[in-house]
Amino acid sequence: SPTTLSIHLTINGQTHALDVEPRVTLLDALRERLHLTGTKKGCDQGQCGACTVHVDGERVLACLTLAAQVEGRSITTIEGLADEDGTLHAVQAAFLEQDAFQCGYCTPGQIMSAVACIREGHAGSNDEIREYMAGNLCRCGAYPHIVAAVRQAAQELRS
Ligand code: FES
Structure with a gap:
């Protein structure tokens, strides 16, 4: 049988022990x-x-990252973005206000990317947002709304 590794992953502030290949x-x-x-x-x-x-x-692509590679690092997923009292992160709220999704499948990835993009200071213009969010595809083509949401959240977080 394949070797398994015992690892600890810290996700949204909680540590989980698991055995993985x-x-x-x-x-x-x-x-x-x-x-x-x-x-x-x-x-x-x-x-x-x-x-x-x-x-x-x-930001990292979880499909290209091995679980064992991120042992001991601090991992945040979409589930960990809102405050503990349920208050949405400014980016989540802006996606709702701007109607920035249709089927919703790409939305968690878009939001996680947007949070990092804003934090990195790459949300100053629509062009910049498009460039730094280019790795997040939306099959429904909701891009104009997504850009508007990122722009709105960036402005709110700055002020
Ligand atoms: Fe990881 Fe598509 S599922 S980039």
């Missing part, structure tokens, strides 16, 4: 082992952005 991706660990299904599996090969999460505050 070395090749298990962070995406499968989140979805299948920890039942954190807010992080979506689109292409499973690094091309759609649906699986975007933060590792130590930086």
Whole structure:
């Protein structure tokens, strides 16, 4: 039988112990082992952005990251973005206000990307937002609304 590794993952401030095979991706660990299904599996090969999460505050594609690689790092998923009292993150609220989704499948990845994009200071103009959000595909073509939401949230977070 394949080797398993005993690892600890810190996700949204909580530490989880799990045994995984070395090749298990962070995406499968989140979805299948920890039942954190807010992080979506689109292409499973690094091309759609649906699986975007933060590792130590930086965005990564969970489908291209091995669970064992991120042991001991601080992982944030869409489930960890709102405040503990349920108050939505400014980016989540802006996506709702701007109607920035249709089917919603790409939305968690879009939001995680947007939070990082704003934090990195790359949300100053619509062009910049489009450039830095280019790794997050939306099959419904909700891009104008997504850009508007990121713009709104960036302005709110700045003031
Ligand atoms: Fe990871 Fe598409 S599922 S980039």
